[in-house]
Amino acid sequence: MVEKRTPIPVHEAVRKVMNVPIKQHGEDVHLHEVYGRTLAEDLVATHPVPPFDRSPYDGFAIISSDSTEATRDNPITFEVIETIGAGSVCSKKVQSHQAVRIMTGAQMPEECDAIVMLELAQAYTNEKGSFMTIKRSFPSGHNISYKGEDVTERTVLIEKGTRINPGTIALLATFGYERVKVAKRPTVGVFATGSELLELGDSLEPGKIRNSNTHMLLAQIERAGAVPHYFGSLPDEFELCFEQVKRAASQVDMLLTTGGVSVGDFDLLPDVYEKLGASVLFNKIAMRPGSVTTVAVWEDTLLYGLSGNPSACYVGFELFVRPIIRTIMNDPLPHLPKVKATLAEDVPKANPFTRFVRSTIQYQRDQIHVAPIGFNKSSAVSSLAKTDAFMVLPGGTRGFKTGDKVDVLLLETDRGSEWPWA
Amino acid sequence: MVEKRTPIPVHEAVRKVMNVPIKQHGEDVHLHEVYGRTLAEDLVATHPVPPFDRSPYDGFAIISSDSTEATRDNPITFEVIETIGAGSVCSKKVQSHQAVRIMTGAQMPEECDAIVMLELAQAYTNEKGSFMTIKRSFPSGHNISYKGEDVTERTVLIEKGTRINPGTIALLATFGYERVKVAKRPTVGVFATGSELLELGDSLEPGKIRNSNTHMLLAQIERAGAVPHYFGSLPDEFELCFEQVKRAASQVDMLLTTGGVSVGDFDLLPDVYEKLGASVLFNKIAMRPGSVTTVAVWEDTLLYGLSGNPSACYVGFELFVRPIIRTIMNDPLPHLPKVKATLAEDVPKANPFTRFVRSTIQYQRDQIHVAPIGFNKSSAVSSLAKTDAFMVLPGGTRGFKTGDKVDVLLLETDRGSEWPWA
Numbered sequence: 001m002v003e004k005r006t007p008i009p010v011h012e013a014v015r016k017v018m019n020v021p022i023k024q025h026g027e028d029v030h031l032h033e034v035y036g037r038t039l040a041e042d043l044v045a046t047h048p049v050p051p052f053d054r055s056p057y058d059g060f061a062i063i064s065s066d067s068t069e070a071t072r073d074n075p076i077t078f079e080v081i082e083t084i085g086a087g088s089v090c091s092k093k094v095q096s097h098q099a100v101r102i103m104t105g106a107q108m109p110e111e112c113d114a115i116v117m118l119e120l121a122q123a124y125t126n127e128k129g130s131f132m133t134i135k136r137s138f139p140s141g142h143n144i145s146y147k148g149e150d151v152t153e154r155t156v157l158i159e160k161g162t163r164i165n166p167g168t169i170a171l172l173a174t175f176g177y178e179r180v181k182v183a184k185r186p187t188v189g190v191f192a193t194g195s196e197l198l199e200l201g202d203s204l205e206p207g208k209i210r211n212s213n214t215h216m217l218l219a220q221i222e223r224a225g226a227v228p229h230y231f232g233s234l235p236d237e238f239e240l241c242f243e244q245v246k247r248a249a250s251q252v253d254m255l256l257t258t259g260g261v262s263v264g265d266f267d268l269l270p271d272v273y274e275k276l277g278a279s280v281l282f283n284k285i286a287m288r289p290g291s292v293t294t295v296a297v298w299e300d301t302l303l304y305g306l307s308g309n310p311s312a313c314y315v316g317f318e319l320f321v322r323p324i325i326r327t328i329m330n331d332p333l334p335h336l337p338k339v340k341a342t343l344a345e346d347v348p349k350a351n352p353f354t355r356f357v358r359s360t361i362q363y364q365r366d367q368i369h370v371a372p373i374g375f376n377k378s379s380a381v382s383s384l385a386k387t388d389a390f391m392v393l394p395g396g397t398r399g400f401k402t403g404d405k406v407d408v409l410l411l412e413t414d415r416g417s418e419w420p421w422a
Numbered sequence: 423m424v425e426k427r428t429p430i431p432v433h434e435a436v437r438k439v440m441n442v443p444i445k446q447h448g449e450d451v452h453l454h455e456v457y458g459r460t461l462a463e464d465l466v467a468t469h470p471v472p473p474f475d476r477s478p479y480d481g482f483a484i485i486s487s488d489s490t491e492a493t494r495d496n497p498i499t500f501e502v503i504e505t506i507g508a509g510s511v512c513s514k515k516v517q518s519h520q521a522v523r524i525m526t527g528a529q530m531p532e533e534c535d536a537i538v539m540l541e542l543a544q545a546y547t548n549e550k551g552s553f554m555t556i557k558r559s560f561p562s563g564h565n566i567s568y569k570g571e572d573v574t575e576r577t578v579l580i581e582k583g584t585r586i587n588p589g590t591i592a593l594l595a596t597f598g599y600e601r602v603k604v605a606k607r608p609t610v611g612v613f614a615t616g617s618e619l620l621e622l623g624d625s626l627e628p629g630k631i632r633n634s635n636t637h638m639l640l641a642q643i644e645r646a647g648a649v650p651h652y653f654g655s656l657p658d659e660f661e662l663c664f665e666q667v668k669r670a671a672s673q674v675d676m677l678l679t680t681g682g683v684s685v686g687d688f689d690l691l692p693d694v695y696e697k698l699g700a701s702v703l704f705n706k707i708a709m710r711p712g713s714v715t716t717v718a719v720w721e722d723t724l725l726y727g728l729s730g731n732p733s734a735c736y737v738g739f740e741l742f743v744r745p746i747i748r749t750i751m752n753d754p755l756p757h758l759p760k761v762k763a764t765l766a767e768d769v770p771k772a773n774p775f776t777r778f779v780r781s782t783i784q785y786q787r788d789q790i791h792v793a794p795i796g797f798n799k800s801s802a803v804s805s806l807a808k809t810d811a812f813m814v815l816p817g818g819t820r821g822f823k824t825g826d827k828v829d830v831l832l833l834e835t836d837r838g839s840e841w842p843w844a
Contacts, residue, residue, distance in 0.1 A: 031622060032652070035641040049804065051626055085658065086616055086730075089629040105616070105730065107629035151804045158807050165834065166645060167806030170638035170732050174631070178622040194508055194527070200453060200600040204473055207511040207529035209596070216592035219457040223588060230454070236507065308508075308527065310592050339785040363761040366789050366827055382471065382573045384589030385580050388837075405788055412587065412836040415810075 005284035007291060010319065010354050011421035014335075016281040017320050020297055022328050025184040031172055034164050036225065037182040038329040043158040043168070046175040048148030053108040056145045060099040060121055060132055061090075061112035064140040072135045080123070080130035084109075099132055108144060115143035161330035163225075163414055183329040186253035188221045188321070190214045191245070192233040193260035193269070194308060199233075213258040213306070213313045216384070220317045224325040226253075234260070234268075242272050249276075249301045253328065254321065259308025269294065269305045278303055286395065287354045290316045314384055315356045318411065326416060333416030336409040341370035341391075343406050348399035357391040358383045361408060370408050388412045427706035429713060432741065432776050433843035436757075438703040439742050442719055444750050447606040453594055456586050458647065459604040460751040465580040465590070468597040470570030475530040478567045482521040482543055482554055483512075483534035486562040494557045502545070502552035506531075521554055530566060537565035583752035585647075585836055605751035608675035610643045610743070612636045613667070614655040615682035615691070616730060621655075635680040635728070635735045638806070642739045646747040648675075656682070656690075664694050671698075671723045675750065676743065681730025691716065691727045700725055708817065709776045712738045736806055737778045740833065748838060755838030758831040763792035763813075765828050770821035779813040780805045783830060792830050810834045 026040030062078060070076040078099035084090050086105035094100060094111040116134055123132040157171055172180055197211040221228035231248045234241045249255045260269040273280055278298035285291055289312035294305035306316040318336055326334030341361060362369045370391050373383040392407040448462030484500060492498040500521035506512050508527035516522060516533040538556055545554040579593055594602055619633040643650040653670045656663045671677045682691040695702055700720035707713055711734035716727035728738040740758055748756030763783060784791045792813050795805040814829040
């Protein structure tokens with residue numbers, strides 16, 4: 001019996017998935033463990049930066065009015081009364097025509113209002129003490145980094161949901177965030193289906209192939225920022241399959257299966273969803289590859305029936321799983337980033353469905369060029385490794401020509417996008 | 423005493439670092455642990471893909487010549503003699519006007535040379551057995567995925583040095599690479615210097631600031647793919663400092679310190695390098711920020727004296743440390759990728775030195791636009807978190823205007839670049 005399925009447009013499928021209520025949790029993690037995680041709350045400045053007026057250079061702190069008359073012909077000499085390094089404060093009250101030798105980052109002596117860079121002063125010591133001479137004047141405020149000029153206290157520096165990069169970590173450290181509230185990473189389970197699948201270490205057998213999708217998915221889950229959990233292969237026997245899916249689904253936030261969602265006699269997932277009482281959001285999408293991608297909701301868990309086809313499986317993950325993972329992690333830009341690119345070769349064949357073509361981008365001067373990769377059947381596993389973008393070709397009656405501007409979804413970037421669909 | 427240092431151009435500094443002999447090692451790692459690592463040897467196809475002729479669809483395998491006469495008015499009926507799922511092989515010899523019900527991915531029966539998609543056949547069962555009828559002809563080879571059409575055996579699929587992405591993992595799994603030879607990640611040690619530095623949990627004190635650079639560097643090291651090791655803070659006392667640097671340097675592949683490389687009285691690193699007998703490659707670069715970046719070689723270890731300034735430290739890492747880390751990991755494109763971008767706002771101030779301006783890029787249609795971020799003093803820690811690119815502005819007497827095309831180095835991407843310097 002061939003079941004009739006009604007395909008829905010890609011953007012509608014994405015919307016249905018995004019409308020499923022999800023739960024977000026935060027957790028406290030040490031600063032050294034948060035690279036790549038997302039902030040679960042705004043990063044707020046706990047004090048001004050700089051926290052005090054300071055010298056950005058090695059040099060001498062002076063009272064600027066003492067320097068007004070200094071010229072090449074009229075050098076002015078200052079007594080150097082103290083030397084302060086970064087981290088120290090001046091212990092003396094600076095008087096007129098006195099200077100303080102000051103290191104980069106050190107706090108300005110209270111009475112001083114200008115810094116003379118080391119190179120612009122002539123320093124010397126004699127029996128009377130330490131001195132330095134300048135041959136030009138310095139205005140008030142010269143070479144001072146003022147308290148709060150970089151950041152004022154209570155400023156929201158980085159919004160909740162931002163992916164933490166090395167610069168974010170510098171900020172967190174500056175404000176003393178030893179532990180950081182980050183979004184808890186969802187756990188995503190993966191099952192392979194299909195008795196044609198051999199495990200990694202197995203030798204090839206007639207008719208069989210090695211399971212590659214699940215391992216690929218584990219890496220896609222990791223790239224998206226979630227925690228992958230591999231449950232192994234499901235048998236092609238309904239009751240066993242049902243029990244295993246049910247048990248696994250209660251342990252994870254999302255459960256992915258690959259294969260078993262077509263209309264073939266051995267495609268058990270549709271029946272498993274039915275017996276679970278899961279609500280099927282869709283089971284056919286007007287796209288290539290990945291048209292059989294099925295998403296269902298059971299209790300709090302999203303069940304994804306991804307295609308058994310490597311490329312279809314890959315696309316299904318990036319379009320429908322990634323944005324949920326990123327949303328659970330508070331990311332306001334959960335989708336793949338979309339850019340326009342110039343097509344670098346013809347894609348002559350028309351297709352009635354929206355196509356996601358495995359592609360690679362090149363930056364040529366200030367433009368992005370995109371070319372499909374190799375052999376574009378949905379089973380072509382060899383091209384996935386070189387794929388760093390999907391070209392999105394709208395369905396229609398015509399092909400596409402070199403030079404056409406096309407939409408491209410970027411894969412290997414930390415960026416995201418709000419809603420890339422029309 | 424102000425030491426005179428001679429600045430060298432950026433590209434010369436990079437070249438000097440890249441010319442230091444480095445050691446590359448491989449290690450065997452389980453497939454589930456290799457995401458983000460780099461291949462230490464070429465990935466070679468251990469068998470053809472597909473490994474046998476197979477059906478890309480659910481349907482019926484037939485002998486195509488049996489279908490030649492089939493039309494809407496002349497339907498032709500086939501006896502369905504067996505059903506094979508993916509992973510099974512046909513046990514019977516297919517005769518003329520016999521068909522085999524075949525699932526996606528299953529091996530073609532030897533005698534068959536075309537697949538009829540399920541939707542194009544009318545299947546029925548009666549007391550005589552199972553049958554299916556077609557109303558059109560199918561040419562030989564129709565809907566068959568041929569053995570080796572995707573990949574032939576012994577093909578080099580991915581070159582040594584490639585960063586492993588989810589697609590690479592699918593390939594590795596397909597060919598049964600349960601363990602993968604990947605490049606050993608170098609260990610990079612980090613010291614903070616400067617008694618002005620408070621630790622993360624400390625309250626602010628007059629004149630002092632919290633150590634942020636080292637935590638930032640640990641994340642930069644992680645982003646570049648290496649293993650960070652934090653050694654804590656160095657004291658401002660020479661002998662202690664020397665001993666700690668010497669001990670640490672012998673434990674890691676690279677040792678980074680931040681601060682202590684200027685010409686201030688408390689900048690001890692130059693003397694440490696001298697006492698070690700390390701060979702200093704350079705200690706002044708014609709660039710902003712980061713001009714005091716110092717690199718020395720001691721025995722097998724690269725010693726980096728990065729600026730204590732957050733932005734200068736950040737830039738110094740990306741220009742001089744990252745490419746070495748990536749090279750040790752066999753990456754043939756170890757440098758930050760360089761693209762051209764359109765300047766989105768004026769940068770009026772001229773500067774005699776090459777500047778690396780903290781910036782953010784935007785994709786506008788198929789062009790890349792770049793804008794400097796906020797406040798561009800080298801101490802401005804708040805801008806680093808929003809930085810995803812450096813604008814490279816050549817030194818000279820003029821500023822730059824909106825619309826100018828400028829070079830940009832991208833930070834948040836897995837891509838690399840061969841030699842981005844003129």
